Amino acid sequence: AQSVTQLGSHVSVSEGALVLLRCNYSSSVPPYLFWYVQYPNQGLQLLLKYTTGATLVKGINGFEAEFKKSETSFHLTKPSAHMSDAAEYFCAVSDRAAGNKLTFGGGTRVLVKP
Amino acid sequence: GAGVSQTPSNKVTEKGKYVELRCDPISGHTALYWYRQSLGQGPEFLIYFQGTGAADDSGLPNDRFFAVRPEGSVSTLKIQRTERGDSAVYLCASSENPLGLASGELFFGEGSRLTVL
Numbered sequence: 001a002q003s004v005t006q007l008g009s010h011v012s013v014s015e016g017a018l019v020l021l022r023c024n025y026s027s028s029v030p031p032y033l034f035w036y037v038q039y040p041n042q043g044l045q046l047l048l049k050y051t052t053g054a055t056l057v058k059g060i061n062g063f064e065a066e067f068k069k070s071e072t073s074f075h076l077t078k079p080s081a082h083m084s085d086a087a088e089y090f091c092a093v094s095d096r097a098a099g100n101k102l103t104f105g106g107g108t109r110v111l112v113k114p
Numbered sequence: 115g116a117g118v119s120q121t122p123s124n125k126v127t128e129k130g131k132y133v134e135l136r137c138d139p140i141s142g143h144t145a146l147y148w149y150r151q152s153l154g155q156g157p158e159f160l161i162y163f164q165g166t167g168a169a170d171d172s173g174l175p176n177d178r179f180f181a182v183r184p185e186g187s188v189s190t191l192k193i194q195r196t197e198r199g200d201s202a203v204y205l206c207a208s209s210e211n212p213l214g215l216a217s218g219e220l221f222f223g224e225g226s227r228l229t230v231l
Contacts, residue, residue, distance in 0.1 A: 009154070034219075043118070044157070044205070044222040090156050100209055101147070101170060102220060104156035 002027045002093045006105035014113050019063075019078040021108050023091030026072060032094035033074040034102065035065055039087045047089070050074065061085070086112045116140065118223035120206050126229045127196055135191045135226045139208030146189050147220060148181055149205040157205055163189060196230045203227045 007022040025031060035047040048059025055067040061084075065076045074091060088109045092102040119138040127133055139146050145164055149157035159173040163183045171181075178196075183189040193200055204227075207220040 004156075006156075036222075041224070043224040044207075046219055046221075049219060092156075100145070100220070101159055101162055102157075103159065104149075106156045107154075 002031070002095055002103045004091050004093050004103055004105035006089075006091050006108050008108055009106060010109045010111065012111045012113060013081045015083055016080050019076075019081045019085060019110065021076040021089050021091075021110070023065075023074045023076065023105060024072055025074060025091070025093045027093055027095075029095075032100070033065075033067060034092040034094065035059065035063070035074075035076050036090045036092060036104075037087050038090065038107075044090065047076070081110075081112050083112050083114065086110055118206055118208055118221055120204075120223035120226050122226055123224065124227045124229075126231065128231050129196060129198060131196050131230075133193045133196055133228060135193075135204050135228070137189045137191070137206030137223060139187065139189070139206070140210075140221055141187075143208035143210050143221070144186070145209040146183060147207040147209070148189070148191050149207065151203045151205055151225070153202075160191070160204075193228075196228075198230050201228055201230045 003026045005024045033050045036044040037047050038044050047063050048057050050057050050067045058064045063078045088107045090107045091105040095101045121136045147162045148160040151157045161171040161181050166186045178194045181191045203225040205225045207222045209220050
C-alpha cells in the first residue's frame with residue numbers, strides 16, 4: 001500500500017520569503033509523484049509531477065520539487081512567496097499498477113503575510 | 115466546456131435521503147475517478163472506472179455507496195440512506211490513459227459539496 005505524509009498542516013510565510021512544503025511517501029514500486037494546489041472554492045490543479053528522468057522538476061507559478069529516492073521525499077519549494085500563493089497544497093503518489101490511482105497526503109495550507 | 119464538470123455544486127439533504135452526484139469528464143478521457151474530501155483532509159479514493167466498468171471500488175466505504183458509468187462517459191455517484199458523516203466534498207477526476215506510463219495526470223472537477231443535516 002502507498003502512503004503520503006505531509007509535515008505541517010499549516011505554514012505561514014512572509015511575502016518574498018522561501019516556501020518549503022515537505023512530503024514523504026512510501027511505495028512498493030518506483031513512484032510517480034505529484035503536487036496539486038487547491039485555491040478556495042476551486043478544484044485541484046496540477047503544479048508539477050515526477051515520472052522518470054530528471055529528479056528536479058519545475059512546475060507552474062515558479063514552484064519546483066526534487067525527488068530524493070534515498071529519503072523517500074518530494075519536497076516542494078518556491079524561492080519567493082507571492083500573495084497569490086495562499087492556497088492548500090497536496091502531495092500525491094500514483095499507483096501505476098492500479099490505473100494511476102492517486103493517494104494524497106493530508107494537505108498543507110499556506111498563508112502568505114504581507 | 116473543456117474541463118471536468120460536476121453537478122450539483124452544492125447539495126443539502128436530510129439524514130436518510132438518497133443522493134445522486136454527477137460527473138461529466140473531459141471528452142475522450144477513458145478513466146474516471148471519484149474521491150471524497152472531508153474538511154481539513156486530503157482527498158480519499160472511492161472508485162475508479164476504466165471505460166464502463168469499475169476497475170477498482172476498494173475505496174467505497176460501505177454498500178450505501180454505488181457508482182455507475184453506463185456509456186463510458188458521464189458517471190453518477192449514488193448514496194443511499196445518507197448519514198451526517200457522509201458530509202464532504204465529492205471530487206471527480208478524469209485521465210486520458212491510465213495505462214500510459216508517460217501520463218498519470220488526473221484532471222479534477224470543482225467538486226460537489228454534500229451536507230447531510
